[in-house]
Amino acid sequence: MGPVLVLLLAAAMPDLTALNRMIARFAPTEIRADTSVLSPGDRRALAKLIEASRVVDDLFLAQMWSGNQALYGKLRNDVTPLGKARLHYFLINKSPWSSLDDFAAFIPGVPPRKLQGANFYPEDMTRAEFEAWAKTLDPAARREAEGFFTVIRRDAAKKLTTVPYSREYRRDLERAAALLREAAAATDNPSLRRFLSLRADAFLSGDYYASDVAWLELDAPLDVTISPYETYNDELFGYKAAFESYVTVRDSRESARLASFSARLQEIENNLPLDARFRNTKLGALSPIRVVNLVFSAGDGNHGVQTAAFNLPNDERVVREKGAKQVMLKNVQEAKFRAVLTPIAAGVLPPAERSALSFDAFFTHILAHELSHAIGPRDIVVAGRKTTPRQELKELYSPIEEAKADVTGLFMLDYLIERGLAEGNMRDIHTTYLASNFRSVRFGVHEAHGKGTAVQFNYFLDKGAYIARPDGTFAVDHARIKGAVRDLARDLLTMEAVGDYAAAREMLDQLAVIRPEMQKALDRMHDIPVDIEPLFVTQP
Numbered sequence: 001m002g003p004v005l006v007l008l009l010a011a012a013m014p015d016l017t018a019l020n021r022m023i024a025r026f027a028p029t030e031i032r033a034d035t036s037v038l039s040p041g042d043r044r045a046l047a048k049l050i051e052a053s054r055v056v057d058d059l060f061l062a063q064m065w066s067g068n069q070a071l072y073g074k075l076r077n078d079v080t081p082l083g084k085a086r087l088h089y090f091l092i093n094k095s096p097w098s099s100l101d102d103f104a105a106f107i108p109g110v111p112p113r114k115l116q117g118a119n120f121y122p123e124d125m126t127r128a129e130f131e132a133w134a135k136t137l138d139p140a141a142r143r144e145a146e147g148f149f150t151v152i153r154r155d156a157a158k159k160l161t162t163v164p165y166s167r168e169y170r171r172d173l174e175r176a177a178a179l180l181r182e183a184a185a186a187t188d189n190p191s192l193r194r195f196l197s198l199r200a201d202a203f204l205s206g207d208y209y210a211s212d213v214a215w216l217e218l219d220a221p222l223d224v225t226i227s228p229y230e231t232y233n234d235e236l237f238g239y240k241a242a243f244e245s246y247v248t249v250r251d252s253r254e255s256a257r258l259a260s261f262s263a264r265l266q267e268i269e270n271n272l273p274l275d276a277r278f279r280n281t282k283l284g285a286l287s288p289i290r291v292v293n294l295v296f297s298a299g300d301g302n303h304g305v306q307t308a309a310f311n312l313p314n315d316e317r318v319v320r321e322k323g324a325k326q327v328m329l330k331n332v333q334e335a336k337f338r339a340v341l342t343p344i345a346a347g348v349l350p351p352a353e354r355s356a357l358s359f360d361a362f363f364t365h366i367l368a369h370e371l372s373h374a375i376g377p378r379d380i381v382v383a384g385r386k387t388t389p390r391q392e393l394k395e396l397y398s399p400i401e402e403a404k405a406d407v408t409g410l411f412m413l414d415y416l417i418e419r420g421l422a423e424g425n426m427r428d429i430h431t432t433y434l435a436s437n438f439r440s441v442r443f444g445v446h447e448a449h450g451k452g453t454a455v456q457f458n459y460f461l462d463k464g465a466y467i468a469r470p471d472g473t474f475a476v477d478h479a480r481i482k483g484a485v486r487d488l489a490r491d492l493l494t495m496e497a498v499g500d501y502a503a504a505r506e507m508l509d510q511l512a513v514i515r516p517e518m519q520k521a522l523d524r525m526h527d528i529p530v531d532i533e534p535l536f537v538t539q540p
Contacts, residue, residue: 013108019085025100026092027339027529031331033249033293033538041188042222045196046247046295047540048183049224053245053298055176056226057094059169060243060299064095064233066119067110071096075107092304092533099304100530102446118233120240121152125160127236133160146391148241148315149206149228165228166206173203180226192220199226212313216288216325223248223292225327229312230300231398232448238390238397241314244301248292251330255291261371262289262326264421268412269375273490278377278497283323289367293331295538305443305531308333309366311373311405316388320378326370330363335532336439337362343528345435348521350473356431364424365433368409376404377497392499399512400504403452404492410485430476434466438521441514442530451512458511459488468517472524 014022038046061068075087086107093099095114096107103114115123121130130152134142144150145162153168155161166173177200184196195218198211208227215225225248228241266283301307309328313319337359345357377389390397413429416422440453460466465484467475495503514522 014106016082016085019082019089019106022098022101022106023085023089023092025530026533027531028535029335029339029532030537031294031335031534033295033331035249035295035538035540037221037249037252039188039221041186042192042220043540044186045183045192046222048179048186049222049226049245049247050296050540052176052179052183052226053247053296055172055179056243056245056299057302059172059176060094060303062169062172063119063240063242065110065115066123068095068119071107071110094299094303099447100442100444102444114235116235118235118240118242119151120234121236122154122160125152130160130236146237146239148231148239149208151240164206166204170204176226177201177203187220187222189220189222191218192222192224196224202227208313208315209318212315212318213322215313216318216322221250221252223250223290223327225301225310225312227313229314230310231314233300235395238395242300245296245298246292246294246301246307246310246327246329247296248294248327248329251291251293254328254330255289258289258291258328258367261367261416261422264416265371265375268415271415272376272408272493273411273486274376274493274497278380278493280375280378283375288323289326289328289371291328291330294329294534294536296536297534302534305447305449306332306336306534308336309370311370314390316378316390319374324374326367326374328363328367328370332532332534333363333366334359335534339532340529341432341436341439344438344525345432347524347528348438348472348474349431349435350469350471350475353431353475356428357435358425358428358432361424361428361432362436364413365406365409365429365436368412369405372405372408372412373401376408376493380497380499382499387499389496389499393496393501393504396501396504396508398448399451399455399508400492400495401452402448403455404489404496406452407456407485407489407492411489414482414485427476427478430478430481434474434476438518438525441518442522442525445512445514451508454513454518455507455511456488457518458513458515460484461515461517463487472520474521 075090089106090096096105096110097103097114098106105112134145137145149165150162151168152160153163180196180200184193187193195214198214202208202211226245228243231238231241233242234240269280269283272279311324311326345354380387382392393400414426417424417426437453437457441450443450445451445454463484465477465481467477
């Protein structure tokens with residue numbers, strides 16, 4: 001970066017007042033979990049897992065940008081009010097780019113926007129260069145290059161080469177693996193000990209299959225997710241997984257109550273609004289649901305907008321053979337509902353509809369969303385090639401998949417409730433979800449979840465399933481919403497089934513936007529936090 005550009009960026013940086021307004025969009029919220037259910041051994045393991053999670057933060061900083069760790073050190077030494085504010089917002093975003101502002105820089109002397117390839121690829125590499133190089137590789141080498149657990153670097157001759165995570169991040173992974181082994185030695189739960197031991201091995205070998213299966217089979221009061229998993233930060237291709245950690249305590253009562261949803265997944269798959277030839281005749285055997293309360297999160301699991309639930313792993317081979325696990329972070333969801341969604345609903349729903357707002361409806365749809373990631377097209381054939389929706393839709397996959405999970409989740413709930421297979425009220429679910437659209441789209445339409453939400457909102461508005469009222473509020477047309485949900489689910493599922501990049505591009509270009517009627521409502525929300533800033537107060 002030249003000195004002129006640096007000066008231009010510095011001139012445009014937010015001052016202390018502006019930066020404090022940006023920080024205020026995240027409501028500081030204490031996150032508590034009841035650890036009284038843990039044995040003494042699990043309490044010792046909990047402390048080690050929090051230590052390992054701090055290593056994950058270091059790993060994630062390195063993945064986001066090559067200059068991140070040096071910048072972090074510099075910010076910690078700046079004790080001025082502006083320096084402290086920059087450090088505060090840096091820690092929220094885990095980078096010098098604001099996730100709520102199209103990843104624009106808020107600190108001088110850095111690239112003006114987050115690099116599309118983060119630090120997974122050379123900064124000067126183009127999409128075309130990578131694609132041309134990948135075509136020259138044999139099938140096994142190409143799978144590695146496009147895989148979750150490798151970075152792309154330049155060799156001495158400036159040619160692209162593949163480097164496994166186990167080599168690129170060796171020192172930090174050795175630290176994390178040692179802490180996982182100490183946690184494994186401390187716990188008295190066999191399934192947790194097995195998982196932690198296998199995940200420690202995976203950090204150093206780069207082969208995550210066995211530890212992913214052990215994670216799916218994990219049955220313990222102390223529940224942990226620690227791995228490179230989500231690919232949102234790879235905006236070039238959506239190939240590369242970022243390190244994340246969630247250390248949690250299981251809510252056994254809620255987990256048992258919701259397990260019946262998992263048992264119905266094959267039935268839902270068999271009735272999806274999708275040509276029967278694209279449906280999975282046999283889903284993976286495991287689809288466990290865990291309701292947990294968060295103790296500590298790190299890396300990709302704690303930056304910008306906070307995760308309320310997740311469905312993992314993303315490796316199609318594991319999902320095809322073993323299924324996926326849905327994890328619901330209940331205390332995080334409750335915090336978001338109270339701090340963000342309740343005041344939003346008071347502004348966007350007509351007075352007569354506000355009584356339909358319900359945490360149970362909010363919680364249940366998030367569950368259905370996560371379950372819906374495990375159904376629909378997985379392994380597909382395009383022009384005679386065996387491939388996957390992720391590979392065909394490339395950087396468009398994440399927003400399309402998030403929209404598909406949302407709308408297929410609504411379809412799922414309507415199917416189950418209509419047949420008496422689940423408790424719930426679709427009127428409450430649709431109304432709560434309408435209000436939640438405004439919560440999600442405030443994350444920005446540059447981000448996968450925000451893009452997917454805008455697609456749905458505009459689609460439903462165009463179909464008359466959502467109604468924009470003259471007073472600036474919005475309502476659900478309950479006579480039309482069911483058909484609109486089914487139609488959009490069909491469109492998204494089919495797009496994934498045939499790997500239709502062009503159709504995905506067209507849909508996102510047309511619908512993943514903030515239209516004037518939505519913008520007017522968003523403009524009235526300046527004083528409402530966009531999300532929470534978690535303050536972890538539970539002690540091991």
